[in-house]
Amino acid sequence: MARLPRASAVRTATARLLLRRALDGLPLRVAYPDGSMTGDGGPVLRLRDPEAFHRRIGAAGLIGFGESYMAGEWDAGPGDGPEAAGDLVGVLTVLAAHATELVPAGLQRLRGLWARRRPLAQANTPAGAKENIRRHYDLSNDLFALFLDETMTYSSALFAGLPARWDELADAQRHKIDRLLDLAAVGPGTRLLEIGTGWGELALRAAHRGARVRTVTLSEEQRDLAARRVAAAGLADRVTVELRDYRQLGGRYDAVVSVEMVEAVGAAYWPVYFRALAGLTAPGGRIALQTITMAHDRMLATARTHTWIDKYVFPGGLIPSMTALEGAAAGHGLRVTQDSAFGPHYAETLRIWRERFAGRAEEVRALGFDDVFRRMWEFYLAYAEAGFRAGYLDVRQLLLTAAPGPGEAR
Template identity: 65%
Template structure:
């Protein structure tokens, strides 16, 4: 996995952590190196964070003493390194510190949920004006141009089909499920994914003879489900590995005559369809291209057609702050990605000549979905290691899943199923 690299003259090698975790500097250069200490920024991070952590419902353990406080436990194995990284790089440093093994938790999602729920208290208001000092601009190389989008999708979705199979259920569905009841066990996940897919297909009235366009194939489960209803499906993806496995699954189901899997950018979609479905694809489009995306959705509609969109959303001001910032997620997990706000979806849909007919949010179901994925991922550590993914990657992936779960549990994120039609119909 390739990540962006800060200057090697501005960092020092990190020693092994107490856990014995040694970071491969060739694969993870920015994790293997600690930023050179900037006394003022490190001291500010130490002062602000220690004061904030002492007030939160957390137990915090430092290398030099017993834990204090009440709540889930956050243990800083290397406090100096932790504060140095946060002082230099803010939330990117926070994530890289976890990847390096410099801090741990007894319940990672619980600790992150506390932090997410009290994010406004971590930095006092007067210091929030200094936020640009701790943030980085998004790299120009992550723009979702036709070439850039392929590169960004490749970095996440082409990691390995086998990797995703270690924590997804047998439907290989990588988006929020809709459960019958919460909490739910692993055994309920496949049915919950089918419930989610069926809701989307019902929204667009997919059935015998429906011409359906899917933007974002995944590993093919929605296309399979639509084709089994009798729909004629065209499905688009930029992931070569997903396309290959989706085609195999479709052939094995005997539905190849009803499903056309295309390695194709949404901007190059052709034809008119009775139904268009796009599940958690908008987050990979990038704000710069949302108007293009919604125009492509509209242009794909036949008269009287319907669009079902499943999208993760966040608060509008939070989205604006994130859009201007290179985050730990954009650096390591979803390059070029940005979660829209509900307002941004509505504004761009309206500008493209579409209107929202119905809108259902169910963020608690995504928290449950992510919880089950993370548990499964941890249970299959040996399999992940055997696939060639080292401890640093595994800590990164666990943090990504827990960080996302915390966002939904703290209600800083939501997920929505949105039905749209042409505005004049």
């Protein structure tokens, strides 16, 4: 994270005024260092350094809001120390639920003038996509193992019931995977392609069903661990793990699956991605996707904006809307024939990860990650959880099949 940025007195004062007006209208309290507090109820956003907080937002907008948290200039109350437990998710959920109200309508219409554009360097060209994936997924397998369950699955689980517990997470991840494999009709002899390996759990479960699996990833860390897990399970004759871009693939498969991969593709490449899916699927084959989605108007509003999550966590990514997905799929002869949403389950998955991560702070430090990184990761997990709790985000499993041609039965 950059040190405290330069911002003009005018921009800082404007940020202070706009934020005060926006926050005063929300079910949120704001606590100041002098002991004063605004707001009538709700979770507490505790300002520890108001001047730095407003300066960062004046200089970088919502990116500055996240950076200010990373710097310890604000947190969620109650509590007095920088490590004090507070309701960060509660604060962020209020903000997510009122996202369209935080910026005045006049400024929203002028978004192109004040919001930063996504860096061209993050474009998901073959080289750019590999670098974007490396920045997140190649941080350290040991880091991810600190908060993921034994399946090493880094996507939404599907629980038997909510709320959920840590000791239910592994089975809920297996249930999610099995449901996706069922959707793709994966069984003995199925030629299966997985785009986005993760750490290999889906490929392993598909192989146990008797499928022959080709799974590809751009993450060297994931490839290496997934290959070791496949070998340890005695399934190397059924599963091939490759370091390869989806645009480099050939062949035809009975089923193609991809879990929370389309978000990393980038809007400019969604047509390329769906063209690849269509071309890689054999006649009569099935494509099963798990994807995070957001409302179409919100997607359009953020599509070209450089955001905190884009800068620090998922460079080059964009969460799609169902409108965008269906349009991109239809452009290559595919249609969505089943759609099952389960956003509250992602909120619970993220809560469990966040609590697990927070409880292992010393182990995070021992891996070489400093306190700024730790606060960044806590903010990311809370930010994502809040999006699902507010209904700003959803997650769904989709079945795509070839659309019938002219004169064919629908």
